[in-house]
Amino acid sequence: MKTENSMQVYLRLLKYVKKYWPAFLVSVVGFAIYAASQTASAKWLEAFIDAVESGQLDQRAMLALAVLGIFFIRGVGTFLGNYGLSYVARYVVHNLRIDLFRHLMLLPSSYYHQNSSGELLAKLTYNVEQVTGAATNALKIAIREGFTVIGLFGYMLYLNWKLTLLFLVVGPVVGVVVGIAARRMRGLSRHVQQSVGDITSSASEAIKGFQVVRIFGATRAETDRFIKVSQHNRRQVMKMVVTQSVTTPMVQMMVAGVIALMTFLAMDPDLIREMSTGQFIAFISAAALMAKPVRSLTEISSMIQQGLAASESVFEVVDTEPEKDIGTYEVERADGALTFKNLSFNYEADGKPILNNISVDIKSGETIALVGKSGSGKSTLAGLLPRFYDATEGEIFLDGHNLQDYTLENLRNQIALVNQQVILFNGTIAENIAYGGMADCSREMIEVAAEAAHVTEFVQQLPDGLDTLVGENGMLLSGGQRQRIAIARAILKDAPILILDEATSALDTESERHIQDALENVMQGRTTLVIAHRLSTIENADRILVMDSGQIIEQGNHSELLQRGGVYANLYKLQFSETTAEPVASQSTDQEQNL
Structure with missing residues (x-):
């Protein structure tokens, strides 16, 4: 089977999303509306402070209605974005699972002898669900938070482009940190998916053979075996949690450092004079609002890596050569020679x-x-x-x-x-x-x-x-x-x-x-x-x-x-002697009992 790099796997996965582009487009529009509402919130703060500072209190009705409008628009955008992408996600899982199962029905007998049923069931259930992380959930965060960052960044450029450029300094550093974490997350994801297959196999064997397990006193042994594979799964998942938990605070600290430096520089008397009080507060607020979407964007890397690792395991099955069926001859009913x-x-x-x-x-x-x-x-x-x-x-x-x-x-x-x-x-x-x-x-x-x-x-x-x-x-x-x-x-x-x-x-x-x-x-x-x-x-x-x-x-x-x-004659005599010996033995036993 040919080996595909991450981009090839991801592009192949996105083909399942492509079939539902109208729903995907609706979600993009929804998340764009959501991002616009975030930028509008910063703009509203600027207008509110300037109105209070200048004494234009007659604008209070308009500002109050603007709050309702912003949150209504945000709600509409959130609904359209979440529903559209969830619609796509469930169809991706459905179609991918069907393709996988359909191909399993065509694979040669040798494949089933070489792979446990538990491992194949894990691919159909757990791995396919993990794929949605890369196919849809990661896209959801990338689109929603990406639009939010773009909107806030653009607004900050509009207010003060010099200070805003500080964000570009931390970009490459964040990229390096995320890249290192991504490589580790993908390897760990493969181990987690394999461990889920081991859990399924262990449980399936013990459940199907419960009578043998009990009659031969293997309850503790099977329980210990299950605990061992479950413990392995727990350790692998915790390694992923540690990697993600270390990466996210590091990125947050980098962003916080930029915001702190920006705050320090923004309070320079010369810079303050260039902005109104409302603009200054709105600028700082927009910078603070960027922290959450930036953090979310760094977290999608682990989601994508889990999805790609799951995709590789699924596509590995789909790419396995099915039974050779190159014949063309057909007959309604053979003679049987x-x-x-x-x-x-x-x-x-x-x-x-x-x-x-x-x-x-x-x-x-x-x-x-x-x-x-x-x-x-x-x-x-x-x-x-x-x-x-x-x-x-x-x-x-x-x-x-x-x-x-x-x-x-x-x-x-x-x-x-x-x-x-x-x-x-x-x-x-x-x-x-x-x-x-x-x-x-x-x-x-x-x-x-x-x-x-x-x-x-x-x-x-x-x-x-x-x-x-x-x-x-x-x-x-x-x-x-x-x-x-x-x-x-x-x-x-x-x-x-x-x-x-x-x-x-x-x-x-x-x-x-x-x-x-x-x-x-x-x-x-x-x-x-x-x-x-x-x-x-x-x-x-x-x-x-x-x-x-x-x-x-x-x-x-x-x-x-x-x-x-x-x-054959020897086998027949052996079986015949065994079958005739049984009633003789039974008769002897009966005689002994009568005595």
């Missing part, structure tokens, strides 16, 4: 190969079972079909066309997937079955899919039936119930290719038998890849591929592999 040709894959360029030179042909409608010990590459091989990852070497063909030739959307339309770790979304059971592109499916189709996946069996016992809310990630349902919903989702999709990754692992024996019957009906006429550890569930597969260390070491149907007496 698959060919893996000299296929190799590894997650890192210099890492250990996960798949090594695999070649296999799968006919349309064939059911292929993948078995082997954990880490043998079964799930990785299946995950290459929807192109969650692209092969490091070799090719995969669907109906004779390279997967790279298909558009990603069209390719994934041909595939239904049931994972071992079922993902449900916070909605109703029906909404989770008819998820995504199936949202327009009729109620009747949803009910048929639910019946086929044996979802109806437990749904009938729920008060709201298919309209029952499942909670976050289906936490209100059992593991078996969640898995049945995932199977119903795959049935409803009716895709020509079906991937079942431990699809019945969370089911009890009785439910598994029902689901197995349903799956066998669903698999008819579809190319199916079944990943299973329970070998009893794949005995009817057309072909079984036994994998080890990323290679296919045996293949054939259940009977052939048993007769061969190889790895």
Whole structure:
């Protein structure tokens, strides 16, 4: 990713503001009115003192009305400025957050493996809000206080240009101080944003895994871990506070020094004679009024640096290359014939190969079972079909066309997937079955899919039936119930290719038998890849591929592999002996109890 300097980042950020230039223009006009009222206040003071000194007391009505007028105008300017810029600010946050989320939906799987969900959530929430500091809040202060300084400075030049030029002396010194503070603030802002991501990750893991935390006595350990990251965040924020708290008084003292010198020189008898009493008091008042806007202008530096640091983290995600989708070929419904040709894959360029030179042909409608010990590459091989990852070497063909030739959307339309770790979304059971592109499916189709996946069996016992809310990630349902919903989702999709990754692992024996019957009906006429550890569930597969260390070491149907007496036969005998040993042990226990 290319590296951008501060100005490039800021200009890129201001493009989000540019879309709402009418509202921004309204805020500029409002703040200009506000600044004019500040200068008018100094002018009013001059007129008031001169009127009192000269005895023109008949002007009291006009001066009194002028006070109301000045504050009314200031109120109008403040409203227009604040509302206009707040309108822009919230749209900037909204659009930036949408762009970030939309891009997150397009990023490759590898990005999610390399970045924690807590860090990404922090970017979507905290970092995007910080961006408004640079995009709008800093502009608000710069425009409002900038106009105020210009108005007061111009009025002071009009009254006495010699004294006013003293302000120009302190300008470069203030610039140096602010520049040093700005560089430190930006670095600290990056650390603060990173620490917020750490807090989110720590809290998210502990909250999601609260049962594991408690059963293994890790409550104190997780609390200590959270305290540690929160403490780190506190220290980083305090460093920012110290930097800003030191910078602001230094600038104020410089401005105060100029005002003090100006006051001393202004009381020189020769200079006093050049101004009326009203002008003299108005000049000193205008100089004093400049202290606050000058201080505010120095504080926007820290705001801008926080916003720029946040912008960099957001744009870093937005600039990350999305999934490669250069294919143009599309088909309404594929036949489902698959060919893996000299296929190799590894997650890192210099890492250990996960798949090594695999070649296999799968006919349309064939059911292929993948078995082997954990880490043998079964799930990785299946995950290459929807192109969650692209092969490091070799090719995969669907109906004779390279997967790279298909558009990603069209390719994934041909595939239904049931994972071992079922993902449900916070909605109703029906909404989770008819998820995504199936949202327009009729109620009747949803009910048929639910019946086929044996979802109806437990749904009938729920008060709201298919309209029952499942909670976050289906936490209100059992593991078996969640898995049945995932199977119903795959049935409803009716895709020509079906991937079942431990699809019945969370089911009890009785439910598994029902689901197995349903799956066998669903698999008819579809190319199916079944990943299973329970070998009893794949005995009817057309072909079984036994994998080890990323290679296919045996293949054939259940009977052939048993007769061969190889790895599969040994695995089957091992599992069969374990399952038959359980009732024997149970029987012995019963006999002991009877004795």
